[in-house]
Amino acid sequence: MIEQSRRRYICGILILLVVVLIWVSSSFTMNSIFGDQKYNKPFLVTYINTTTFSFYLIPLLIFRKKKQYQPEEIDLEDSARLLGDHESEDNQEFIKPQNPPQIQLKLSDKETIKLSLMFCLLWFGANYTNNASLAYTSVGSSTILSSMSGLFTLVIGAIFKVEKVTWIKVAAICISFSGVVLVSYSDQLAEEHAEHPSALIGDLLSLMGAFFYGAYTTLLKLKIGDESRINIPLFFGCVGLFNFALLWPLFPIFHWLKIETFQLPMSGSLWAMIGINAFVGTFLSDYLWILAMFMTSPLVVTIGVSLTIPLALMVEIIFKHHTPAIQYAIGAILVIVGFFIVNLATLSLVKKEDKESAVTNEIQ
Template sequence: MSALNHRETSGCLDSKSVGICLLLIVNVLWVLSSELTRFIFVDEEFRRPFFTVYVKSCTLIIYMIRYLLFEAKHDNSYKILISENSIDSETYELSCESLALEGYESVTDVDSDVESIIVDGEKRQRKIRFAERREIRRMPASNAEDQRKARLPYRHPSIECQLYLSRHVKYTLFYFAPLWLLCSFTYQAALAFTSVSSLNLVSSSSSVFVLAFAICFPSANNKFSAYKCLLVIINIAGVLIVSHYIPSFIGALFAQISALAYAVYLFTYGHFEERYGKLDINLMFGTIGVIALVIGTPTLNLLDKFGVEPLHPLPNMTQFSSILFSALIGTIVADYLWLLAAGMCDSLTASLSLTISIPLSFFADTVIRSKAPTLAQILASIPILLAFVGAAYAQSSSVSIRKGLSKRVRKVELSPDNEQLIDSLLDE
C-alpha cells in the first residue's frame, strides 16, 4: 500500500491541472509577442508578415541542434562492446534474441524410400521409420532475414538507394510543419490589419472547428457531448459580436484562417499522440525550422520578384532585434510550453485557452497604446471567458471523479497478493 499512498499524496497536481497552468503562462507570452509584432508592423512600418514568420520559424533550428547533441546519440544500436576472447559472436547474437519456444508439427511422409542392401551375401530391404511429429523452433524475423541473405549465392554488389522516413518525421513533414507555418503566417498577417485584442477574439473561434472534428472523428480523448456543444455556442456568440465591429475584412479573414489551421493542428497532434504515443518535441520543432529555412529562403525571393512582399531594404537593427525577441518569447519558449500543455489537456480545452489572451490583450492595448477596449469588445469577452472557465471546470470535475473512485477502492481491505497486483497495474 505504500505505492498507493505515495500516489495519493502526489496526485494533488495532476497532469491536466499542470497543463491548464501552462496554458495561462503561454497566453501571457503570446500577448507580449503579439504586441511586439504589432509594434514592428505599425510603429516601425515594417509590414512584412512572411519575412517575420520566416525569421521566427528559422529560430526553431535550435531544437534540432539540441536534439542532435543530447538525444540522437542515445539512439545508437550498438551499445555493448564485446571482445573476441570473451564470447563468440554467434553465441552473442543468439543470446540477444533467442529462438521461439518449441513447437511440434506433423510430418506428412513418415516413411522413407525403400532401399536395398546386401548383408552376408543376401539381398534385404531396409525400411526406416521416422517420428510422426517433429520439433520446430523459429528464428526471430530480425535475424531470419540476415541468415537468409547469408545463404544466398554470391552476387556482385549493386548500389541501392533507399530513403526511410520514420512515422514521426512523415507526420511532421506533411502535417505539422505546413499547418504550423500556415497558422503562424495568417496570424502575423492579421496583426498588420487589426489590433491584438480583435485578433484574439476572432482566433478563439477555433473551438468551433475542434468540436466539429470531435463529432466527425470521435476518439477516447475527444468525444462529443452536449456540455461541450453549449460551451462552443457561448464562445461563438462572443466571436460574432466582436467580428461585426472589426473594421478590416482582410484582418478578420486572416484571423479566421489562422483559427481553422490552429484547430486542425490541435486535432492532428492529439490524434497522433493517441495512436502512436508522445511526440519528440525537439525533433518536431527542429524539423519545422529546417523546412522553413529550406523552403522559405527561395520563397522570399519569389515574393520579391513578383511584387507580393518586398525583400529590400533589409530590416534595421531595431526591427531585426524586435523580431528576434518576439521569436524568443512567442515561438521558442511559448510554443514549446503550449505543445507540452496540449499533450496534457484535450484539444477543446487547449483551443478555448486562447480566450485568456482576450483580457490580457485588452490590458496590453490600454497600457502600451492607450487604447481602451470598446463596449462591444467587453461584451464579447464575457461569454468567451465563460466558455474557457466551463471547459476548465469540466477537466477538474472529471479528474476529481476519478480520484473519488480510486479512494473508494483503497478503502477495501486488500490481501497481500491483491495489493501487489494493484501496485503492478498502477506501475504499468
C-alpha cells in the first residue's frame, strides 16, 4: 500500500511537469495573440477556451448509459436490505463494513453538477485575469506573479484544513517567494515600461489570478479529495456548459463599457492559434492538472506552477536570445529549490500517513 501511494504521487508529479510545459507554451501563444497578432480580446479568448470543456459531454451523451453509477449503489443497498431480512445478525455485520465505503466515496451526478457550478466562476476568473495580464505585461512578469498562488493556497488550505502547515512547507514557500521577488525585481529593471500604468494593471491582474487559482484548487481538494470520487469528464463538461450559458451577457456589457470591444478573429491563422491553444492549453492541460492535484496536493501543484518561471526563462534565452541578469537566475534557482523541498516534505508525510494507516488496519 505504501509503494502504491508512492507510485501514485510520483505519477502525479510527472503529469504536473507535462502541465507546466503546456502552460508555458500556452502563455507564449497568448502573448503572441495579444501582442504580435494585435488581437487584444482576453475575455473572448478565455470564453472560447472555457467552451471547449463542453465537448467532454459529447461522449457521455452518446455512450454513457443513464445514471451509470446509480445502479451499482442501488444494488448494494438492495442486497444489504434483503440480506438483513433473511440472514442472521452475524452475516449482517460481515456485510456492513464492505458496502458503505463504496456508496459514500462517489459523488452523484447531481452533486458533481452542483460542484461544477461552484467551480466554474472561480476557474473563469483565474483564467481570464491571467490571460488579460498577458495583454499588459510580459510572460515573465505574469508567470512570476502567478507563482504567488503558492502563498494563497497555503493560507486558504490551512483555514479549511486541507493543507497541513509545517515548518518545512513554510520554509519552502519563503524560498520560492524570495525567488519570485528576485526575478520580479530583475524583470522590472529590464523593462523600460515598468512604471507605465498598463504594466501595473497587468501585475494586479496576475495577482488576482493567483488568488482565484489558490481558491479553486483548495475548493476541489476540499469537496472531492480523490479523483475516484468524481466523474471528471462530467465535471469539466458542466463547467464549460455553465460558463457558456452564464457569461455571454458580459459581451455586450464589456463592449458598451469599452472594456473589450467585440470582434471575431480576422484571419484563419488567428483562428487556428486560438483553437489549438484552447484544446491543448485548456481542454487537455486542465484535465491533466486536476489529476495531478488529486494525486499530490493543492500546495504541490501550486508550487509546481512556479516551475513555469525557469522554463519561461529557458525559452526566452533559446528562442528570443534574452540574457537574464544574475538576480533573475538566482531567483529561478530558488523557485526550483522551493518546489523540490515541498515535494520531499509532502512525500515524507504521505509515507508516514500510509504507515500509520497500515498499523491501524493491522490492529483492527
